[in-house]
Every structure is written in C-alpha cells, then in structure tokens.
Amino acid sequence: MKNTIYSKYVKRIIDILLSLVVIVLFFWLYLIVAVLVRVKLGSPVIFRQPRPGKDEKVFNLYKFRTMTDARDKDGNLLPDEDRLPEFGKKLRATSLDELPEFFNILKGDMSFVGPRPLLVKYLPLYNEEQRHRHDVRPGLTGWAQVNGRNLLSWEDRFEKDVFYVNHISFLMDLKIVFMTVAVVFRHNDINSATDATMEAFTGTKPKE
Template sequence: MRVGKRIFDFLVALVLLVLLSPLMAALVILLWYKKEGPVFFMQTRTGRAGRPFTLLKFRTMSGPRDERGNLLRDEQRLTPFGSWLRQSSLDELPQLFCVLTGEMSLVGPRPLLPEYLPLYSEEQNRRHEVLPGITGLAQVKGRNRLSWEEKFRYDTWYVRHGSFLLDLKILFWTFRPLISKEHVYPKGRLSVVPFNGNRQSA
C-alpha cells in the first residue's frame, strides 16, 4: 500500500497546488498586506518513526508579548482574519508542500509536537508507524471536540486498519466538517489543551 499511497498523495497534492495556486497567492498577499507577522507559520512536528520535520501553515496569530517577553495567550493573539482561516481550514493548505516532499500524507494521524514523544503509551506511539496526515480519522470523527485519548484511539485504529479505500472515505468525510466548520475549536476554547500524558483527560 505504501508505494501506491505515496504516488496517490504526490499526484493529488500536485494537482491541488496547481488548482489552488490563485487562492494561495491571494492569501499570501492578504497576510503580507496586514503585516501582523510572517506569512507562514513554521513549527517542528513529529513524523513517521518519530523523525522531526517542519510543518508549514498560513499564520493565524500575531506575535505580541507581555512585559517579560512571553507570548500572550492564543486567544489574545488570534487575529480576525486568522480566525477565519482556521474556521475554513485554509491555513492548512501549505501542508500540501509537505505532502510533495514526502514528510506528510493526505491522510494519517495529525503531526504533534516533539515534546509529546515521552508521554505516549506504547500503543499511542504506534501513530508514528505511518506518515502524519493533513486530515485523518480523528479529524472526521470529532476533531478538536475529542479528548486526547479518543484521538489516539482513532489514530491507532487507522494504523492497524489503514487501506486505500479507507483513505478515500476519510477524504470524502473531510468535506462535511470543512463546509460546516464543525469542531474547529475545543468546547469553550480557541486553542487545544496541551497533552500532558495519560494521567489527564483533555
């Protein structure tokens, strides 16, 4: 499956980048014009086999800091335009370049921060047996309304049962929450609660 999945990912990502290039160019211009920080947000995330890579998104938050030089809370830094980008999931479009380079897949567990690596159980760590995805089973089953434990259960189920047909189903199921803007944020919050290990329920 892996070779066929890679070919499918590459071709679909390439076609989408060509088709969406006018939209992406317009977003770059708008973000540059607003001058609220760099156009792109780049962050180290964990990929297949635990290897780090650079995740790419359109920036949705500005960079104000407190008197000690610490960034303000996400809720204080999220810009109105950035909120719209998140709700429409357009901020995720630059990750298509990560698919082209082979660091991500269209479908797979979402890539998380490297500092979470020591916190996973042995079963949860199986999410790194496959490439991380732009969308995944956890995203279509509830996205940020799920607890961390629920997300990881869907991730590991996908690792065990992944197939080309399942990927097609997940891609199809992704459109509904995108259109309806469902589960973009956790209930009552504008940012995801950090994963602190299996003693918590997020």
C-alpha cells in the first residue's frame, strides 16, 4: 500500500465526520430498528463478534441481530438458514443490520471503505498475499462487495481486497460508495449459492 496523504490522514477525517453525521441524522432509524429487533427476535438487540482489523488487531464488530437462537433437541444451534427468519433476511437485504457499524467507524475500528472484516479464526488460513487485506482498516463496504459480494469465491474476494489496498485513493473510495448504493437498492448478492451467508473459508486451494 502506498502511504499517501489521503490514506494516512484525510480518509480518517472523512470517516469521523461522516459517521457522526449519519449517527446524528439517522438516530431515529436506529431506535426504530432496535425496537423491531427486540420485538421480533428478542435480546440482545446488538450482535457483537470479534473481528480482525488493521494490522490484525481484534475489535468487536457491532450489528443489529438478524438470527434467532433456535436449537435442536440436544441444545445445539441450528444452521444459519434455519435461524434466519424473514425479518432478518429483510434487514440484511436492506443492509439495515449494519447500521451499528457506524459506531465502529467513529471509534476507528473500521472505515467507510475497505476489505470487509472477517472471522478471527480465518487469520491462520491466509497466504502471504491475502494477509495484506489487513494493511488498512476494514470497511463497511469494499471493492469485493460491489463486485459480487457473497457470490464471489474466497480467492476472488481476497484478490479484490488486496487490489483495493494497493490502489486506495479518494476517487476509488467515492466510486465504491456510489456502487454500494446501487447494490443495496438492487438487493443483489446478499447470499451465496449454497448458504444463508457465505460458505466458511477453509484455506486457499493449491494451484494445479
């Protein structure tokens, strides 16, 4: 990644200002979604999960809850697709479940644009090239999200993440933001072909 004035200073200033504006202007929406989640899905309203951020530093990602705690007769959680009700699907389709991530942006855990923060358990599975996705703050949206989102293979997703890290600029961030708006309104690529979210990453397959 090239350390430019934008990537080192301006990007963070923009993140702080815009996240504050969103939180203040749409606080009413936060309240409405929180009440609906509490009524339809129960507590806790906010889903918290450790995720690796810049330089692989772990932070707690905030989202509105979208799944139930439904379990089988042995007390084990059911598969994601069985715990994701219609209400949860609508929250994900509209990306309203991600509203609490603006607090992550304000805190400095995340940025508006960057590679999406994945699970901590994936850290040992990345190859040397893929690890560069953690050279920048993870984002609310990113180059992979506007070019296939959950329908991308893991290899394609990581390739696009690293491409962003190597080409970060104000114009690219602006392009990604506008493309994100289009993707959200089309409600495209929310789910993968075989899972309610994205298949688990098990490591990069060796090239034949």
